[in-house]
């Protein structure tokens with residue numbers, strides 16, 4: 303089973319011709335409200351593919367919190383680990399331009415109150431999980447507690463988003479660490495400048511994770527491990543409509559397939575199909591494919 307520990311947000315989305323610069327106001331479309339947050343997205347993406355998935359998260363005792371719980375349950379996610387109260391439900395303010403690129407501001411709200419004690423209280427979920435997938439929209443000390451709570455034979459997958467420096471204990475546990483270009487740059491800092499993505503993957507691997515995946519948007523992804531070296535995973539060619547949540551779908555698919563015993567390269571190839579499918583539709587969770595839709599993609 304897959305356990306996702308992470309954020310659940312209400313995504314408030316406005317379409318714009320051009321994303322605003324500092325000090326600028328632009329007019330946009332009518333507001334749309336969607337269930338989101340990297341944890342919530344990953345859990346729904348995995349469940350939609352057919353993975354047995356549980357979510358450990360915190361939402362507010364408010365309408366957005368109920369919307370998020372409903373959408374998780376509708377997708378088939380086990381929500382016994384979704385805690386209620388402590389702060390308003392997290393919110394993301396998202397603008398999307400015609401090319402599908404987005405800008406996002408997040409109010410963590412209840413996500414910021416998901417505490418190490420909440421992780422310790424969820425021991426039974428950890429024992430039932432082959433793979434635990436986490437992101438950084440929850441407190442870092444909670445992520446550290448996740449690493450300490452892993453069952454001996456379970457695997458830890460981390461997408462460090464939004465990126466920040468990671469304690470060695472967390473880096474070392476990652477199998478894989480999954481980063482896009484922006485996250486790689488923040489984690490590597492200046493040592494990255496002028497180097498190719500293959501080099502980022504190698505330098506990241508040298509920092510201690512058991513494996514690394516670098517996602518490259520329409521260019522696909524790279525997987526890196528000490529045993530397998532650096533391998534390129536091709537993308538599936540699609541017309542991008544909205545890239546919101548593509549990385550979350552990719553990570554969820556990868557985590558699930560690793561839990562079924564697939565190799566990192568095979569799991570990443572599958573995840574690339576799922577990520578590509580996710581960019582062909584608007585929204586995050588609404589854009590996630592079923593297993594059949596992921597298989598069909600690009601076949602015709």
Ligand code: ADP
Pocket residue numbers: 482483516517518519520521522523537538539540542545547548549550552573574575576577578581
């Ligand atoms: P993030 O959303 O975290 O920035 P990416 O944009 O790298 O992550 O997307 C994650 C994965 O989704 C990519 O590695 C790729 O497999 C797939 N993907 C994203 N954008 C596209 C695209 N335009 N065409 C095809 N696949 C894509």
